Amino acid sequence: MAEGINESIIPINIEDEMRGAYIDYSMSVIISRALPDVRDGLKPVHRRVLFGMQELGVHYNKSYKKSARIVGEVLGKYHPHGDTSVYDTMVRMAQEWSLRYPLVDGQGNFGSIDGDSPAAMRYTEARLKRISEELLNDINKETVDFEPNFDDSLKEPSVLPAKLPTLLLNGAAGIAVGMATNMAPHNLREVVDGICAYIDNKEITVSELMQFITAPDFPTGGTIYGYSGVKNAYETGKGRVIMRAKATTETTKTGREQIVVTEIPYQVNKASMIEKTAQLVNEKRLEGISDIRDESDRNGLRIVYELKRDAISNIVLNNLYKHTQLQSSFGINNVALVKGRPQILNLKDMIQHFVDHRHDVIVRRTEFELREAMKRAHILEGLLIALDNLDEVIKLIRESRDPEIAREGLMSNFNLSEIQARAILDMRLQRLTGLERDKIVNEYEEVKATIKELEFILANEDKRMQIIKDELLEVKEKYGDERRTDIVHSAEDFKMEDMIPNEEMVITISHEGYIKRTPLTDYRTQGRGGVGSRGATSKTEDFTEHLFVGWTHNYLLIFTEFGKVFWLKVYEIPEGSKTAKGRPIQNLINIEQGDSVRSVINVESLEDEDYINNNYLMMCTLKGTIKKTSLEAYSRPRQNGINAITINEGDHLLNVELTNGDNHIILAAQSGRAIHFHETDVRPMGRTAAGVRGITLASEEDSVVGMVCVAKEDAQLLVVSEKGYGKRSDVSEYRITKRGGKGVKTINVTEKTGKLVAIKLVTDADDLMIINKSGITIRMEVENLRVMGRATQGVRLIKLGEGDEISSVEKIEKMEEEVPTSEESGEEASHNPEAEEKPNEE
The missing domain is CATH 3.90.199.10 (Topoisomerase II, domain 5)
Known part of the structure; x- marks a missing residue:
């Protein structure tokens, strides 16, 4: 056992x-x-x-x-x-x-x-x-x-x-x-409007839906304080909404002030909140309140906070929000069952699943009604046959021994189904009158029309969607009411960008590090042939080194000689007139003593993952080292900047360009030689890597003057020497080699031309802004420069004063404007360049 x-x-x-x-x-x-x-x-x-x-x-x-x-x-x-x-x-x-x-x-x-x-x-x-x-x-x-x-x-x-x-x-x-x-709960009117908008446009975005469904609408009213939590919840399915009570300040007959609360946050226990507030007052953690009363009745909620004579109502109210449940948060976590599986849903997902469900219900309802209508039509057809052959039907029924024989006789004699035969046998005598016969005929016509309509609904999805909308609008009309919860934007909702219009600005940085931005509209095009005008008032030995256009909401990545990178929003740069000196850049970024700005990259966005992962920064040093790193490595701004590249002793960072991963790179040296290779020769490296050899220099004294990234086939290279000579040549004249070589001759360097000082990528659509060390700027059109051979010495671009030299050359986009009057010809040229160095957009 x-x-x-x-x-x-x-x-x-x-x-x-x-x-x-x-x-x-x-x-x-x-x-x-x-x-x-x-x-x-x-x-x-x-x-x-x-x-x-x-x-x-x-x-x-x-x-x-x-x-x-x-x-x-x-x-x-x-x-x-x-x-x-x-x-x-x-x-x-x-x-x-x-x-x-x-x-x-x-x-x-x-x-x-x-x-x-x-x-x-x-x-x-x-x-x-x-x-x-x-x-x-x-x-x-x-x-x-x-x-x-x-x-x-x-x-x-x-x-x-x-x-x-x-x-x-x-x-x-x-x-x-x-x-x-x-x-969170919502307002019926808003939700119906949002669903109708989704039905009209299935591709609608969450932010577009939020124009209809603005925020949760709580049964107890109150105020939503700050909108960022609502936005997060609607976009991701998770967010924290801050709710506040509705409070007003009243003055009593005795002249004392009191705070009156008429609506409290959702899910807050009123009695418990008042009790805890009284406890805080007794413990002296809440100052300025002499009495708390609950005056709520059948007409509504009313909590009165009596204030002491010297209390300031605003301060007391803010303390109440801080320490009591007059301010409370609602953590939205939109988890629901979708086909039996839990899922986190954003606003559009919830609407989409509801519309799919309603569509399914309408299809099934229409199919059911169609079946019922067809059954009824079938019976009515039988009754009409009986009425058309009334005498024979009555005779057959009278002669039949029992209902079964009568039913079979009807079915065989008049070709009726069993259902029709039973309906005839069940028919009352009163239906044989003329009036009742008309009723059957009319009902049959109505049923046929209904069948046609139901079949149309089943065949037409747009019609079904219209039914969903019509039913929702009917519900909205019946039960819709006003919002109860207000929305108040808090300070954190407003980023600085929201207050500042996104305008085009000309940004200039001088050799000694003075920076300013000027609205592009302040610049006007000058007549050609002028000697230029003084663009920025600065010390005699100072001159403008960087000059380009960016939008106020853009980020600037500022690279320094020592290999560091700093971030600056364009709107953070002080605004100044064309002739203003600007502010020292050290006041805006924590740049080291002795360091100076070498390159500024104007970046559209650091949040767009597709953008930052598919663009690269190509860096070049004075001694010919180059390095390529993904923009993503520089997408997290830090107050004190970060190391962008490791710089070897005796070298410094010269230039940085934004590339798309498929550009040609050209480096040029003072000695007049240039090397041309494809970007893929340089593998992407980490942020702190030192880089690889880009060009072998002719001598110890030789150094690199610039780097360009070529993305356009029809672009030409412009080279300028320090004594004012320059020329442009087709990029195709520079044969492609591997990186690290000595390169080919790009300009015939002589004592008359002086050393090479600049290399730029240009087209006929560009203008040049040439800046001398004396601070004079002149603008000229690239299309007036003849395309010449690679090894020539070029033509004189600018007449220089005694002892003056060209310090830098900037390329700017030509603007189509009317030729100005002679009075304006002395003004500095207006221009609308893209960022100075964005070759992949040229």
């Missing part, structure tokens, strides 16, 4: 058993208890309460029934859990401070905002609210799947047809295993 018992015992690893059992439990909690379905926005218990109430017949226009009767119905038929869980659910669905649109109409004590318990279910009564009928409509038209209840004795709906987007309207809260949900 004992052996038999032992044989039936199966040894199981307790760890495996625990794991399996816990996973089953977790799934049960996630699917069947804690999370709402994305389609009807309800958890199983809510769905069962509403369906149970409908089955019991407690509609909005019928009399109330005892809550215990309803709970018993739901408990016995659909929800085999504790009666408290069902009653608490029903109570919450009746509380207007818990649900934005209550679904149950309660009579009796259903609790209060102070946290009071509702009366026992034997004392209270309930029925459905009218709005709940919109969730249950069409449930008997095979619009949703039904599944067996817990004991397989009945069927219950797996989801409701839900004409309303309940998930958005009333939100949801639940703690499952390993996940939780907390969804």
